[in-house]
Amino acid sequence: MIVLNATIPVDPERREQAVDAATTLAQASREEDGVIDYRVTADLEDENVIRIFEQYENDDAVNAHMESDHFLTFQGQVPEFAGGQVELHRFDGAEKSQMM
Numbered sequence: 663m664i665v666l667n668a669t670i671p672v673d674p675e676r677r678e679q680a681v682d683a684a685t686t687l688a689q690a691s692r693e694e695d696g697v698i699d700y701r702v703t704a705d706l707e708d709e710n711v712i713r714i715f716e717q718y719e720n721d722d723a724v725n726a727h728m729e730s731d732h733f734l735t736f737q738g739q740v741p742e743f744a745g746g747q748v749e750l751h752r753f754d755g756a757e758k759s760q761m762m
Contacts, residue, residue: 664719665754666714670712671744671747672710676742679742683740686736694730696726696727701714
């Protein structure tokens with residue numbers, strides 16, 4: 663399993679645009695083959711930070727997502743609403759287990 667975690671600081675004046683774009687991205691992404699889960703959240707401590715939590719079955723699914731029209735559209739929109747440096751981290755794991 664591959665997990666991606668993106669953090670996007672948002673310009674407060676463009677927050678609604680960012681939320682709309684990220685919501686559209688998440689809805690389309692959850693329909694992709696190989697996507698286990700795809701969630702967008704607003705940070706509870708800073709509403710002007712959007713976090714995207716993505717889980718994929720394998721590299722093929724990640725690559726397909728990165729080449730999808732909805733992802734490329736979102737990437738083109740990010741400079742319009744970003745309020746700082748976007749961070750993306752990748753985690754590779756063999757399994758997941760429920761703790762609670």
